[in-house]
Amino acid sequence: xxxxxxxxxxxxxxxxxxxxxxxxxxxxxxxxxxxxxxxxxxxxxxxxxxxxxxxxxxxxxxxxxxxxxxxxxxxxxxxxxxxxxxxxxxxxxxxxxxxxxxxxxxxxxxxxxx
Amino acid sequence: xxxxxxxxxxxxxxxxxxxxxxxxxxxxxxxxxxxxxxxxxxxxxxxxxxxxxxxxxxxxxxxxxxxxxxxxxxxxxxxxxxxxxxxxxxxxxxxxxxxxxxxxxxxxxxxxxxx
Numbered sequence: 037x038x039x040x041x042x043x044x045x046x047x048x049x050x051x052x053x054x055x056x057x058x059x060x061x062x063x064x065x066x067x068x069x070x071x072x073x074x075x076x077x078x079x080x081x082x083x084x085x086x087x088x089x090x091x092x093x094x095x096x097x098x099x100x101x102x103x104x105x106x107x108x109x110x111x112x113x114x115x116x117x118x119x120x121x122x123x124x125x126x127x128x129x130x131x132x133x134x135x136x137x138x139x140x141x142x143x144x145x146x147x148x149x150x
Numbered sequence: 151x152x153x154x155x156x157x158x159x160x161x162x163x164x165x166x167x168x169x170x171x172x173x174x175x176x177x178x179x180x181x182x183x184x185x186x187x188x189x190x191x192x193x194x195x196x197x198x199x200x201x202x203x204x205x206x207x208x209x210x211x212x213x214x215x216x217x218x219x220x221x222x223x224x225x226x227x228x229x230x231x232x233x234x235x236x237x238x239x240x241x242x243x244x245x246x247x248x249x250x251x252x253x254x255x256x257x258x259x260x261x262x263x264x265x
Contacts, residue, residue, distance in 0.1 A: 039193070069251060078154070078240060078255035079194075092252060127194065131251055139251060141186075141194035 040065075040130050040142035041110075048148045055115040055122070057145045061130030068111040069139065070103060073125040085111060118149045152177045154243050156256035163231050163263050171226040171259050173215075173241035183224040184242040184253065185215055194240070200224065211235070236263045 041060040049055050061068050066087055071079040084092040085105035096103065100118075105111040115122055125146050131139035157172040175181065185197040198209025205217040215226045224241060241256040 067251065071253075071255075076257070078156075078257040079242075079253075081252045081254070084252060095252075129194075140196075143193040 040128055040140050042126075042128050042142035042145050044145060045143060046146050046148070048150060049118045050150055051119060052117050055118050055147055055149075057113040057115075057126050057128075057147070058110040059113070059128030059130075059142060060110040061128075062132075062140055065130035065132050065140070067131045067133065067139070068105050069129045069131075070111075070113050071127045071129065073127065073144075075124070079127060082113075115147075118147070120149050123147055123149045152181075152243055152245070152254040154241055154254050154256035156239075156241055156259050158259050159257065160260045161262070163261070165233055165263055165265055166230045167263075169226070169228040169231045169235070169261070171239055171241075171261070173224045173226065173256060174222050175224065175241075175243045175254075176222065177243060177245070177254075179245060182244045183215075183217060184244070185209065185213070185224075185226050186240045186242060186255075187237045188240065188258075189237045197226070197239075231261075231263050233263045233265055235261060237261060 043058050068085045070082040073079045081095040083096050083103045088107050100116045102114045125144045127144045128142045129139045153176045155174045183200040186194045187197050188194050197213050198207045200207045200217045207215050213228050217224050239259045242253040244253045
């Protein structure tokens with residue numbers, strides 16, 4: 037029973053490039069959440085998605101960041117024209133329902149912008 | 151707006167010492183409370199959670215936490231730590247109703263247990 041799978045584990049991008057982070061939720065989970073952990077800070081909520089719908093994107097930066105969770109395939113967090121300040125660990129979590137707290141986290145993707 | 155404060159950023163203990171990590175939150179409503187642990191190179195794992203009922207919550211690996219509503223606190227405790235408890239510990243808060251499953255995390259406490 038695979039957990040939440042995130043890939044890649046490590047991603048290096050040059051300034052101005054695009055970064056694509058993938059998250060496959062646990063089997064049976066239809067709710068996906070993305071969090072970002074900046075150095076020396078706690079995890080910050082970014083976006084909450086269900087299949088084909090963005091439910092809450094209140095934590096997403098207004099520009100360059102987007103997320104999707106298509107009917108088929110993993111959830112994608114996309115960062116366009118990356119800057120050094122985007123360097124962080126990005127964690128995905130999934131849950132089976134909206135009211136199911138204690139959801140399951142993936143191992144994260146560490147993005148480094150050089 | 152919700153906020154979570156973890157008072158100790160770095161804690162160093164010897165094996166068999168007792169552990170208490172502080173967590174205070176600010177939120178104008180009823181909350182659910184969590185402690186997560188992240189071992190080096192691994193993903194976040196749920197240690198324990200409080201939704202309602204007995205304010206003393208038992209979790210995995212001998213950890214427990216006590217919810218004190220009047221103090222807005224949810225401190226994590228373990229009577230005797232082991233070297234394998236070396237990890238980063240995060241306290242998190244989520245609203246009981248509304249807000250979906252959005253959690254607010256503290257900045258984490260890095261625990262190092264020395265032999």
